[in-house]
Amino acid sequence: MGVWGNMIIKMKEVYFMKYDLENINARFGIGSQKWQEMKNNPLVDEKVIPFSVADMEFKLAPEITEGLKTFIDDNILGYAGTNKKYRESVCKWQQKHHDFTVDEKWLVETHSVVNAFFTAVKAFTQKGDGVMLFTPVYYPMYKAIEINQRKLVEIPLINNGITYDIDWDLFTKKAKAIDTKMLILCSPHNPCGRIWTREELTKISEICLANDILVVADEIHADLIMPGFKHVSYGTISKEALEHSIICTAPSKTFNLAGMQLSNVFIANENYRNLFKAEQATDADFACSILSYEACRLAYEYGEEWLTEVINIIDVNKKIIMDFMQEYFPQVKITQLQATYLLWLDFRAFNLTNEKLEMRNRQKACLYFDEGYIFGKAGSGFERWNLACPTKYIHWALERLYQAYKEFAVK
Secondary structure, three states: OHHHHHHHHHHHHHOOOOOOOOOOOOOOOOOOHHHHOOOOOOOOOOOOOOEOOOOOOOOOOHHHHHHHHHHHHHOOOOOOOOOHHHHHHHHHHHHHHHOOOOOHHHEEEEOOHHHHHHHHHHHHOOOOOEEEEEEOOOOHHHHHHHHOOOEEEEEEOEEOOOOEEOOHHHHHHHHOOOOEEEEEEEOOEOOOOEOOOHHHHHHHHHHHHHOOOEEEEEOOOOOOEOOOOOOOOHHHOOHHHHHOEEEEEOOHHHHOOHHHOOEEEEOOOHHHHHHHHHHHOOOOOOOOOHHHHHHHHHHHHHOHHHHHHHHHHHHHHHHHHHHHHHHHOOOOEEOOOOEOOEEEEEOHHHOOOHHHHHHHHHHHOOOOEEEHHHHOHHHOOEEEEEOOOOHHHHHHHHHHHHHHHHHHOOO
16 A cells, blocks of 8 residues: 555544545536646546645535525625624634734725735836745736736745745845835745745845835735644734735635635735725725625634644645655655645656646646646746645545656656
């Protein structure tokens, strides 16, 4: 059965699972793009799932699904704005899990975190202004800059062989440019799974404050922290940092609620908050759904136990892959996963072009990853592997990977 198979047995012995996190619902025909792109591959069978786009292949927490059923039975699904129970649940979650004390009036709802940083770019910068990114990074951040005719100020992260570090000299230099106005900070960082420490965030804030740069912190993965690590919210660094930042959060990654289209954005600075809302109002349809507010409330009030089990499985899935690669393909380097459920793997030792790597994965191994190059030039030769799935699918995927790459295997 091998090293990775033994890990599956160990998981079942160690963790008594209250929730059904071993079975999936196939999502063909319901609009899931990552599932649909597998449809025409004749090799795809019931052992194959996509490992690409960052939503989970776990069934939702029953506390959420049953709660929504009751809500639908008891309410009319008409137009609705925010409500006090929802807002209280969001604020309590931030306090409990991130030591981030927030005022309800800071909270602005958006359809998504992507929507939030698009809105921020339009509200707080002008055409031609520079917006900084630590790269490789989540690809919609590039789009927010390019589509709005801002200038990308790229700060390539330094791969130290274990994780990624900030090039402080380059960051300091680029921040001093007179037309650099914003930093979109991915925290925790996607795709490399890096948590920025309090010391690093403090240094970021000092550089940005000194140069009058607004920080837009995408903290959507803040709740998906691997054992032994802790997320630090940018909003807790200092009062000055909080007043010169926008903190973007959401239940969508944490509780697999992306389809509910709701994110919670904290803007402590009243002037910034008013400018953000004014830009938001230029969109003809920026209101969120009555069901999205309720799903968020249910998740934050009742979903914690489900989340704990999910993180345990993600951690096991990570260890299975790492042990497998170490035994059979040690030339594939894996970045330390500190947060998110997205494992960043370096396949460059195989000397395959991006096209050949993707083709082999999809056509020979039925492995549908997010290709590294979509995260920027530094992602070339990498793959991002979504680990949020039942462990048996990881086991089956590794069997297929071995067959597809066995000429590179050391045993």
